[in-house]
Amino acid sequence: MPDENPTPDEGRALWMAQRAIVTQLLRDDHPECWTRPELEAEITDISPQSLLAALVYLAIEEVLRVDDGGVQASKCARHLDSLELVSI
Secondary structure: OOOOOOHHHHHHEEEEEHHHHHHOOOOOOOOEEEEEEHHHHHHOOOHHHHHHHHHHHHHHOHHHHHHHHEEEEHHHHHHHHHHOOOOO
């Protein structure tokens, strides 16, 4: 579980990593399921440690699902996106 009392810089990095991951997972020009290496290759301006912490946090919060090496947005996140409530 990510640190519950991150420093301001760590908190910002986690926030940015979460946004970057969700943005990628909701893209309509890629299959719904991503691999971690695909996400890391696409999101190059955020450290692998921050990406991993963000994946864990987003999975705990049920924003995404991780299984068999794949990562995908939850049904709820996809539905909110289809309602155009996710604006980036």
